[in-house]
Amino acid sequence: MPYISNTDQQRAAMLAEIGLKPEDLFSDVPPELRCGGLNLPEGLSEQEVCSRLEAIASQNSASLRCFLGGGFYDHFIPSAVFALTGRSEFYTAYTPYQPEISQGMLQAIYEFQSMICRLTEMEASNASLYDGGTALYEAAMMALRLTHRSKVIVDDSVNPIYRTMIRSYLRNRNVDVELAETENAQGLANRSAILEALDEQTAAVIVQNPNFFGCIDDFSDLAAAVHSKGTLLIVSCYPISLGLLKTPGAMGADIVTGEGQSLGLPLSFGGPYLGFMATRSEYVRQMPGRIVGQTTDAKGRRGYVLTLQAREQHIRREKATSNICSNEALCALTALVYLCLLGKEGLQQTAQLCADKAGYAYERLTAIPGVRPHFPAQCWFNEMVLDLPCEAAEVTARLLERGYAAGFPLGRYYKGMNRSLLIAVTEKRTREEIEMLAEEIGAIVESLRSDIR
Amino acid sequence: MKLVFEKSVPCRQGLRIPERDVPAGNRLKKEYLRERPAGLPELSELDVVRHFTGLSRRNFGVDNNFYPLGSCTMKYNPKVCERLSSLPGFLYLHPLLPQLHSGGAFTQGALRVLYETDRMLREICGMAAFTMQPMAGAHGELTGIMMMAAYHRDRGNRKTTVLIPDSAHGTNPASAAAAGYTVKTVPSDESGCMSIAALKEMLTEQTAGIMLTCPNTLGLFNPHIKEVCELVHSVDGLAYCDGANLNAIVGKVRPADAGFDMVHVNLHKTFATPHGGGGPGAGPVGVVERLAGYLPVPLVVRQEDGTYALEYDHPKSIGCVSPFYGNFGVILRAYVYLLMVGREGLERIAENAVLNANYIKEKLKPYYEVPYPGLCKHECVISAVSQLHESGIHALDIAKALIDAGFHPPTMYFPTIVKEALMIEPTECESRETLDAFIEAMIDIAEKAKQEPQTLKAAPLTTPVGRLDETKAARQLNIACL
Numbered sequence A: 001m002p003y004i005s006n007t008d009q010q011r012a013a014m015l016a017e018i019g020l021k022p023e024d025l026f027s028d029v030p031p032e033l034r035c036g037g038l039n040l041p042e043g044l045s046e047q048e049v050c051s052r053l054e055a056i057a058s059q060n061s062a063s064l065r066c067f068l069g070g071g072f073y074d075h076f077i078p079s080a081v082f083a084l085t086g087r088s089e090f091y092t093a094y095t096p097y098q099p100e101i102s103q104g105m106l107q108a109i110y111e112f113q114s115m116i117c118r119l120t121e122m123e124a125s126n127a128s129l130y131d132g133g134t135a136l137y138e139a140a141m142m143a144l145r146l147t148h149r150s151k152v153i154v155d156d157s158v159n160p161i162y163r164t165m166i167r168s169y170l171r172n173r174n175v176d177v178e179l180a181e182t183e184n185a186q187g188l189a190n191r192s193a194i195l196e197a198l199d200e201q202t203a204a205v206i207v208q209n210p211n212f213f214g215c216i217d218d219f220s221d222l223a224a225a226v227h228s229k230g231t232l233l234i235v236s237c238y239p240i241s242l243g244l245l246k247t248p249g250a251m252g253a254d255i256v257t258g259e260g261q262s263l264g265l266p267l268s269f270g271g272p273y274l275g276f277m278a279t280r281s282e283y284v285r286q287m288p289g290r291i292v293g294q295t296t297d298a299k300g301r302r303g304y305v306l307t308l309q310a311r312e313q314h315i316r317r318e319k320a321t322s323n324i325c326s327n328e329a330l331c332a333l334t335a336l337v338y339l340c341l342l343g344k345e346g347l348q349q350t351a352q353l354c355a356d357k358a359g360y361a362y363e364r365l366t367a368i369p370g371v372r373p374h375f376p377a378q379c380w381f382n383e384m385v386l387d388l389p390c391e392a393a394e395v396t397a398r399l400l401e402r403g404y405a406a407g408f409p410l411g412r413y414y415k416g417m418n419r420s421l422l423i424a425v426t427e428k429r430t431r432e433e434i435e436m437l438a439e440e441i442g443a444i445v446e447s448l449r450s451d452i453r
Numbered sequence B: 001m002k003l004v005f006e007k008s009v010p011c012r013q014g015l016r017i018p019e020r021d022v023p024a025g026n027r028l029k030k031e032y033l034r035e036r037p038a039g040l041p042e043l044s045e046l047d048v049v050r051h052f053t054g055l056s057r058r059n060f061g062v063d064n065n066f067y068p069l070g071s072c073t074m075k076y077n078p079k080v081c082e083r084l085s086s087l088p089g090f091l092y093l094h095p096l097l098p099q100l101h102s103g104g105a106f107t108q109g110a111l112r113v114l115y116e117t118d119r120m121l122r123e124i125c126g127m128a129a130f131t132m133q134p135m136a137g138a139h140g141e142l143t144g145i146m147m148m149a150a151y152h153r154d155r156g157n158r159k160t161t162v163l164i165p166d167s168a169h170g171t172n173p174a175s176a177a178a179a180g181y182t183v184k185t186v187p188s189d190e191s192g193c194m195s196i197a198a199l200k201e202m203l204t205e206q207t208a209g210i211m212l213t214c215p216n217t218l219g220l221f222n223p224h225i226k227e228v229c230e231l232v233h234s235v236d237g238l239a240y241c242d243g244a245n246l247n248a249i250v251g252k253v254r255p256a257d258a259g260f261d262m263v264h265v266n267l268h269k270t271f272a273t274p275h276g277g278g279g280p281g282a283g284p285v286g287v288v289e290r291l292a293g294y295l296p297v298p299l300v301v302r303q304e305d306g307t308y309a310l311e312y313d314h315p316k317s318i319g320c321v322s323p324f325y326g327n328f329g330v331i332l333r334a335y336v337y338l339l340m341v342g343r344e345g346l347e348r349i350a351e352n353a354v355l356n357a358n359y360i361k362e363k364l365k366p367y368y369e370v371p372y373p374g375l376c377k378h379e380c381v382i383s384a385v386s387q388l389h390e391s392g393i394h395a396l397d398i399a400k401a402l403i404d405a406g407f408h409p410p411t412m413y414f415p416t417i418v419k420e421a422l423m424i425e426p427t428e429c430e431s432r433e434t435l436d437a438f439i440e441a442m443i444d445i446a447e448k449a450k451q452e453p454q455t456l457k458a459a460p461l462t463t464p465v466g467r468l469d470e471t472k473a474a475r476q477l478n479i480a481c482l
Helices: A008-017 A022-026 A046-057 A079-085 A103-120 A132-147 A160-171 A191-197 A220-227 A239-243 A281-286 A313-319 A329-366 A392-401 A431-452 B045-056 B079-085 B108-125 B137-154 B171-178 B196-202 B225-233 B243-248 B289-294 B328-364 B385-391 B395-404 B432-451 B453-458 B470-475
Strands: A151-154 A178-181 A202-209 A232-237 A255-259 A275-279 A292-296 A302-306 A383-387 A420-424 B129-131 B161-165 B182-186 B207-213 B238-242 B262-264 B285-287 B299-302 B308-311 B380-383 B421-424
Touching: A008 B328, A008 B432, A022 B328, A046 B079, A046 B108, A046 B328, A079 A329, A079 B045, A103 A239, A103 A275, A103 A292, A103 A302, A103 A329, A103 B045, A132 A151, A132 A160, A132 A202, A132 A232, A132 A255, A132 A275, A132 A281, A151 A160, A160 A178, A191 A202, A191 A220, A202 A220, A220 A232, A232 A239, A239 A329, A275 A281, A292 B470, A313 B171, A329 A383, A329 A420, A329 A431, A329 B045, A392 A420, A392 A431, B079 B328, B108 B129, B108 B243, B108 B285, B108 B299, B108 B308, B108 B328, B137 B171, B137 B207, B137 B238, B137 B243, B137 B262, B137 B285, B137 B289, B161 B171, B171 B182, B171 B207, B182 B196, B196 B225, B207 B225, B225 B238, B238 B243, B243 B262, B243 B328, B285 B289, B328 B380, B328 B421, B328 B432, B385 B432, B395 B421, B395 B432, B395 B453, B432 B453
Parallel strands: A151 A178, A151 A202, A202 A232, A232 A255, B161 B182, B161 B207, B207 B238, B238 B262
Antiparallel strands: A255 A275, A292 A302, A383 A420, B129 B285, B262 B285, B299 B308, B380 B421
16 A cells, blocks of 8 residues: 555554454444445556546547636746746645744745735735635625625626626525626626615625626726715736736725635636635724735744634634635745736736737637627627627637637526637637637638538 | 845846847836836746755755644655655646647546546545546535535525534634524543534534544544444535544545545645645545535546547536636645555554654653543544643643744644643654654653743754744734835
């Protein structure tokens, strides 16, 4: 058996020294509870498991040219990211409960918190949450605590995956929270519906920028309206876009969350990802999750510790701000390393490159007869909704066979949008890939049209 | 060490971004742009590599040395799991692919990993079905309690309370409260297990369920566990098993056989996935047949033709607790580990974990108080009360002195029902030589507590910083360099 160091002889000697027989080790378990062996296969050697996993991995197609986004993007990951996060002093440690031997991770988390504040133009950040969706749910819970109110409004242009999650969390509690969801038409946050639903019981309004359709919004007006009712504005954002776009902080957001996957984390079939959260200083004591703070030792040397732990489950138990314990520390480290490598210029250039390539894809794709933008009046960042003259799901299915993950058909989440395709373009997509995609879509649209004729 | 921001030099770049190969096209309106660029540091790749290599050298992991952090199961993380989890076929797979029409065909390998891990966990826990969605143990707890709420709502039950023993992890009451339940604390009896008498008194028609760690946080297996579960069932309550300590009984006892209705499994504990400096983890939840309908969707199913698919059509499902299929990269590592240890290996894990913990406990008995001196499972709890009374030495001082001896300290001051607690979990991986070196260090510290306690108060001396001022950190809050 690998990974067990002691030999049979050592075990026998250890048992003898403490006066036990092998069968004594489980003598406290009533016989009727012992399972008497599991119905599982025998263990494999490392060599065997490598062959098996290589075969299994080959049943996945990770070489599709990826225009699929929906909040999860195929960005380039510099080699140094893997090299540094692969250092086992980081990844084989746990939560830094002993600060003197955990200064590496603690300082990194402090730097991560700083980086998130600088990106979003907010004042305080935590050490990470599980993902962008749970971060949004935690933000809603935080707003409910801060306002002592009972209602949350979510705009329809917020990622439908996150809306499903929020719905699941809020509706399966033993205490009810009213959840109002707007319906959308124009590609921006539905202000009239939000203001109509906004009342004295509303703890928070949740919006997203760029929103699920890729459209860029400015919530400054909404922030003012929401604040006049004593309600908090929660903004979910896409961190790469903040290389260019107006920040949630500048718009007057109270709580900012997001999915950090785009910051150096591979798509990895849905996780592990990285939820982040930032807020105003005045709300920090209601923020969930770990927080690292700077302090000094007796000799005045600068160091870092987990702080404000009186918010947390291991101290406050049922009165804690959240039940979270393990978070996504290694993913936060990954995002930090990524942002350090890109730097001030690099992040801006990457965001601009995404926007430019998406712009080129837009030009090429809308040149196809019958392909039109769904929200022609809106600005968008690197993702766009195009209306096809046929079922979008049919087009993406055909394109998979041609080696393209061409985008996400919106009919799955939005009624009446069966012909709408959400297309994302990152800096990784080349001019050639974009042109080929346009050619392929053009051909399919043409053939489907002639079928119809 | 300087902050990364303090090392920034204007105009330095760490990564060359490719030239634009398309015409500049997407004109973003100026009012939508940020006023000034985000204050990211400007560094070369070498600067970044030196910075983070420097930080890593100020961090202690399992690969450095013994890490007996009780209740966290800091076992060795096999390198092969790391390597295989980074195969490109897994690493670059978009999670929305199987949601595209005919997209499932492009993710068969990943779906198979999820399906087979689920099946192995069913067998290990005796449960009827699993969700792989929860992204950590506490997330699994919340998922379980949400299913508990859905179950009671479905049956028209008016339940308000979840019972939790006083020795429980803080996440248990926090999870129950997060799902809207009132928490009532059940005391432990002199044996260290939940008091059956107190439980009987506290059980009412309002009891939604109970949350129990098995074995408990004192490392004790409650011989009356089945009776506890049956009592809870008698008021139509559900029994939730916190599987944080599964490593002690894996292959030996299945939570469902003990009467539990639900269990979460911390893959980063029992199944050796790295703890990542605080995550990512994974906390799949298993349930008995009558609760299977409440599991989050989608579930991965195997179709008649042998292909794998996602199934969403479960009308009673609580919905989604994570965006996709859980922390896939973590699940994948656990899958590789399970394939390697196999049926027999799992039993050896439990046996060796239990032997190592009892070995430490017995060897330390002459030097430290052991409040529950009988047989323990995978961890033992000792107390520094006698050191405190004799020479003013706290559990904290012992922990810091262990750092100077080259070890990661055990969990301190938990469970809270033991004064000056040190909770030691050696795991099955550690050799007798390592255990003996640790025991020797502990004995040496016990001697020092008698002879020269002031040296322990000064520890640690070998680290880049000494004991840090936590009060100052909280009062003069500085949590970001803006």
